Every structure is written in structure tokens, then in C-alpha cells.
Amino acid sequence: MIGGIYSNQKCPLCGSNYKDDGKKGLICPNHKRQKADRFEVKIRGISRRFQNYDEAHRFLTGIRYKIDEGSFDKRDYQKENPLGFSNLIAKWLEYKKPYLVPKNYRNLVNYANKARSFFGDKNIKEIGYAELEDFIQAQSDISDKTKSNILSALHNFWVWLKKRRIVPLSQFPEFPNISYELGYRKVISTDLQGKILDEIYRISFHINPKIWLGVKWLSTYISIRPGELITLKEGDIYTSDGYIFFPHPKEKKHKLVPLIDEDIEILRSFPVGMPTLPFFRHIKGSGQMEGAPFGKHVFYNYWKRACKNLAIEGVDLYGGTKHSTARALRKHCTPEQIRRATMHSTNKAFERYFKVESDEVKEVYSTARSAKELRKYFGQSEKGKLLKYQDNNGRGGRI
Numbered sequence: 200m201i202g203g204i205y206s207n208q209k210c211p212l213c214g215s216n217y218k219d220d221g222k223k224g225l226i227c228p229n230h231k232r233q234k235a236d237r238f239e240v241k242i243r244g245i246s247r248r249f250q251n252y253d254e255a256h257r258f259l260t261g262i263r264y265k266i267d268e269g270s271f272d273k274r275d276y277q278k279e280n281p282l283g284f285s286n287l288i289a290k291w292l293e294y295k296k297p298y299l300v301p302k303n304y305r306n307l308v309n310y311a312n313k314a315r316s317f318f319g320d321k322n323i324k325e326i327g328y329a330e331l332e333d334f335i336q337a338q339s340d341i342s343d344k345t346k347s348n349i350l351s352a353l354h355n356f357w358v359w360l361k362k363r364r365i366v367p368l369s370q371f372p373e374f375p376n377i378s379y380e381l382g383y384r385k386v387i388s389t390d391l392q393g394k395i396l397d398e399i400y401r402i403s404f405h406i407n408p409k410i411w412l413g414v415k416w417l418s419t420y421i422s423i424r425p426g427e428l429i430t431l432k433e434g435d436i437y438t439s440d441g442y443i444f445f446p447h448p449k450e451k452k453h454k455l456v457p458l459i460d461e462d463i464e465i466l467r468s469f470p471v472g473m474p475t476l477p478f479f480r481h482i483k484g485s486g487q488m489e490g491a492p493f494g495k496h497v498f499y500n501y502w503k504r505a506c507k508n509l510a511i512e513g514v515d516l517y518g519g520t521k522h523s524t525a526r527a528l529r530k531h532c533t534p535e536q537i538r539r540a541t542m543h544s545t546n547k548a549f550e551r552y553f554k555v556e557s558d559e560v561k562e563v564y565s566t567a568r569s570a571k572e573l574r575k576y577f578g579q580s581e582k583g584k585l586l587k588y589q590d591n592n593g594r595g596g597r598i
Contacts, residue, residue, distance in 0.1 A: 202242025434474025
């Protein structure tokens with residue numbers, strides 16, 4: 200038989216080791232009335248102490264059954280609890296950290312902590328659909344969208360466990376499904392979007408032309424997010440090749456955005472800065488420290504001011520730029536073209552075939568903002584020269 204029940208006690212009469220009779224306990228072979236009252240099960244590298252023979256016998260029998268069945272796993276019985284939920288999800292968080300931006304990692308830690316407080320050190324193989332459903336139903340203070348996000352994170356956690364062969368496919372749990380409906384952002388027409396851009400131009404151009412340019416880009420390049428835009432460096436803009444390079448967008452993948460010709464001309468009109476300088480930075484006379492990068496609310500604040508001046512309510516920056524432009528482009532482009540331009544789920548392919556596909560995406564961006572509209576702001580400029588401008592108060596300058 201595999202394994203056995205032992206004791207560190209000896210017979211007080213003859214000093215012999217106690218032997219397991221398989222029925223009543225550990226008995227001295229020479230003195231049948233002498234029995235042990237401390238027990239230790241040893242089997243396949245596992246050692247477990249008991250104060251009761253029946254408990255030790257049941258434990259040993261259970262392990263022998265699992266060995267015969269082929270389901271025995273030594274890790275289930277180790278003191279350090281390597282299959283404990285808390286231990287494993289802590290290791291998973293360490294694995295994920297280098298691949299996520301800080302905000303996304305904080306969300307992941309929050310989700311993991313909720314699960315850790317519910318499951319504790321429970322063996323990972325004992326968590327199935329019922330346990331996951333009980334857990335998610337216990338999260339009564341969060342939205343259905345957040346519940347879905349938590350389950351999605353835990354599913355990713357289990358995939359990691361499967362890849363590391365910590366749990367086999369047969370023990371991969373089924374996950375509950377949480378239905379939710381996302382709120383819709385208010386979108387506006389291209390004409391109204393143009394009026395807001397005009398107003399942003401009026402109230403910001405004399406302060407810093409790049410405020411208007413940034414919002415205009417958000418309305419044109421529907422693959423760019425506001426948070427990505429303010430991280431743009433001078434060295435990430437390649438006017439000679441006609442694209443912008445984003446090394447760390449939300450998806451944690453490199454992103455290449457082709458520029459329309461009119462924007463290339465605008466960029467060439469700006470003085471060339473050091474490659475490490477933020478492109479969207481404050482200038483002298485703007486009331487901010489010269490050279491300091493734009494904060495995350497600069498574009499949004501001017502968008503709100505322009506909307507307020509025009510008595511437009513309920514339109515945020517994201518909905519009024521990216522969402523509105525993408526919706527308006529349906530009249531001119533196919534859904535596949537727009538999907539490619541937003542770069543949703545196609546970043547890797549886009550980068551790989553950039554030389555081939557950039558013209559197609561560039562055409563979509565050109566439709567979003569026509570050359571005629573740009574000339575309304577800048578007029579005709581000669582290639583490579585600074586653009587002249589004049590605000591509504593008659594003040595002029597060059598950019």
C-alpha cells in the first residue's frame with residue numbers, strides 16, 4: 200500500500216514502534232493494550248499530523264483514492280498553499296504589471312482585491328461557476344459594466360493559470376455572463392462640429408495655436424485619444440514620411456497614424472523643437488510656464504468654453520470629436536474603412552502593412568477635415584514657411 204500512518208511515540212513497556220493494524224489504530228506488536236495517541240500520515244512527500252486515528256485513516260484513504268483515480272495533486276496539501284487563490288492572483292498581478300499602463304493596472308488590482316477578499320486562500324481548483332456567480336452577485340455596490348470587467352479580468356487570470364499548467368483545461372470554470380448596456384455619448388453634425396472648432400480658434404488661437412490644432416486633430420484622426428495626444432513628443436512626428444508615432448497608446452501597442460497633406464504643411468510651419476520636448480506645450484505669454492506640457496484637461500476645457508459660448512449643451516470632447524466624426528463618415532466611407540481608421544482591433548495589421556494601407560486611412564482622415572476648411576484658418580502658405588495668422592482683435596503673428 201502507498202503511504203501509511205505513523206507515530207513518533209514508542210511503547211513505554213518495550214520501546215517498540217507502534218504498528219498500524221488498519222482497523223483500530225497504532226498498536227505495539229508486543230503489548231496489544233499499548234496504543235499511540237498521536238498520528239502522522241506520510242504519503243508521496245506529504246506529511247500531516249492528527250490527534251485522532253479515524254481522521255488520519257480517512258485522510259490517507261482519500262489520498263490513495265485520488266492516486267488510483269489519477270487526480271492526485273501534491274500541491275493541494277502543501278503548507279505554503281501554492282494553489283490558494285490569494286497566492287496565485289498575487290503572482291498574476293506581478294506578471295501583468297509591466298504590460299499595463301498605471302491606470303489600467305490600478306483597475307486590475309482593485310478587481311483582484313475584491314475577488315481575494317471573497318475567495319481568500321480557497322484552492323483554485325475548488326472555484327467553479329457556482330462560486331464565481333456567488334462572488335459577482337455579492338458585488339451589489341458596483342455597476343453591471345464593472346461586474347463584467349471584473350469577470351473579464353478573472354477569465355484572463357484563469358487563461359494564465361491554464362497556460363502555466365497550474366489548472367488543466369478540464370478544471371477551467373465556466374464564467375457567468377453579465378448583460379449591460381453602455382450609455383451613448385451625444386454626437387453632433389459635422390456643421391456643428393465645425394462651428395465649435397471655429398469658436399475654439401477664436402478664443403484660443405492668439406493664446407496658443409496648438410490648442411485649436413489639438414482639438415482639430417481629435418476631430419480628424421479618429422484613432423487618437425486625448426490622453427495619447429498630450430503625450431506626443433516632437434520626435435514622434437515624422438513630416439517627411441507623413442505620420443505620427445505613438446509608442447504607448449492605451450492598448451500598449453505601438454500606433455502609427457498617417458497625416459493628411461494639409462496637416463503636414465501646418466506642422467512644417469512650426470519651429471522645430473528638440474525631439475524630447477512635448478509637442479503640445481505652453482508658449483510664452485500664454486499665462487502658463489513656457490515649455491510645460493499641456494495638462495489632460497486643456498483641450499476639454501476649451502471645448503467646454505466654446506460650447507458654452509455657442510449655447511451647446513451635453514456634448515463632451517470625446518463625443519463631439521471622435522464619435523461624431525466616425526458617425527458622419529458613414530456617408531462617405533464603408534464600415535470597414537472607418538474601423539480601420541479608428542484602429543480598433545487592427546493595430547498590429549495596420550503597422551505591418553503601413554506602407555500599403557496608409558493611403559486608404561489617409562483618405563478617410565482627409566474626408567474628416569477638408570483642405571478648404573483648413574485654408575479658412577491659415578490661408579494659402581508657401582511650403583516650409585511659417586504661417587501668418589490674425590485673430591479677431593487684429594493681432595497677428597506667425598506659427
